[in-house]
Amino acid sequence: LIIAVFFTDDLDFLALGGAAVGLALFHLLLRFGVRGWYVYVPLALVIWGLMYNSGVHATIAGVAMGLMLRCTRREGETRSPGEHIEHLVRPLSAGIAVPLFALFSAGVSLKGEALAGVFTRPETLGVVLGLVVGKTLGIFGGTYLAARFTKAELNKDLAWADVFAVASLAGIGFTVSLLIGELSFAGDADTVNEIKAAVLLGSLIAAVLSGVLLKLRVRRYRELYEAEERDEDASGVPDIYEQDDPGYHLRMAAIHEEKAAEHRRLAERAGAASNKPDSPA
Structure with missing residues (x-):
């Protein structure tokens, strides 16, 4: 949505309208349970092309179609359409698309001047703070407001500290962060x-921060696990569950x-050994 609103200079309303019609058709086909790659792949390519020619970044077409996919399973289904498409697209996305994007977009000379400028220019400082602080x-x-x-x-098995630690992982940005920066x-x-x-420095800071936070949470859960397994009185019941039992x-006494x-005795x-006089030489 940010890309569509803030990074679009000229709009071709005819192409944009065609893309909207294509998205509506895509939604109807999904709703009525129409199956077959030969239906959706050509339609997706047409929507992508129309979105590209409209002046709106073409990634919006993929995002919109992805959001329309049903991710809940109906009776008799082993996988939802969203899960099925994700399973099919993942090798292409993770194995080809993302590496190629990284190869062509991430080339940067990490010289001392460039790294020093990260913390002196408002643009670059904003990127680092956005990744490390903003996303977290x-x-x-x-999540808190939703709850x-x-x-x-x-x-009930999670604590808010766990949510915070996992949220800090989101600061490890790459493809979208680079795309927004270039636009x-x-x-x-x-x-x-x-x-x-x-982006690279902010991602590194976020990775270190999240690693430390998650390590602390793992230590905490390890302590809880050990406490739940401890049975010093050999009763067969962990001590933590016997705190209200006089027996x-x-x-333990x-x-x-x-x-x-x-x-x-020891x-x-x-004491007796230390008080024993030394034998004569």
Whole structure:
């Protein structure tokens, strides 16, 4: 939506209208359960071409069609249309499209001047802060507001700290960040290169930050797991579930008394050994 609204100079309303009609037809075909790649692939290519010629960035066509795909399974389906298309397109997207985009778009000379300029120019600093701070707060805040003001609920097995840690992962930007940078500063090669450096640096900071946060959350869950498995009184029930059982505390008292008695014996033995006079030479 941002690309469509802010990065479109001239509009061809006839082509844009044709793309809208194509999208409406795409939606109707999906709604009535029409199947067959020979229907959707040609239609998608026509929509893409019309969107491209309308002046709106052609990626909007793909985004719009993707949003229309049903991702819920109906009775008798093993996969929803969205899951099916994702399964088919993933090798092409992840194996060819994204690497080629990275190859042609990410070339940047990481010289000292370019990296130093990342934190001195407002454009590049905005990119870094947008990736590291903006995305994290946006995703975390959106999730919190959804859980606070709608019927959505946070999974009971998760904590908000987990959501924040995962949200920080979104700061690892690449393809879309580079695309927005190129569209925003088209014609200014030096600024585009600095924006690319800012994207890479911001992604690196986000990767380190998210790695640290997720590591802390893993440590926390490991501690919880160990606490849930601990059974010091050998009763067969983890100690954490016996805190309200008087018998548990009596058993633990007996265990500690036995350990205390053993340590007293060891202390007496050590004291006797230290007080024993040295034998004559």
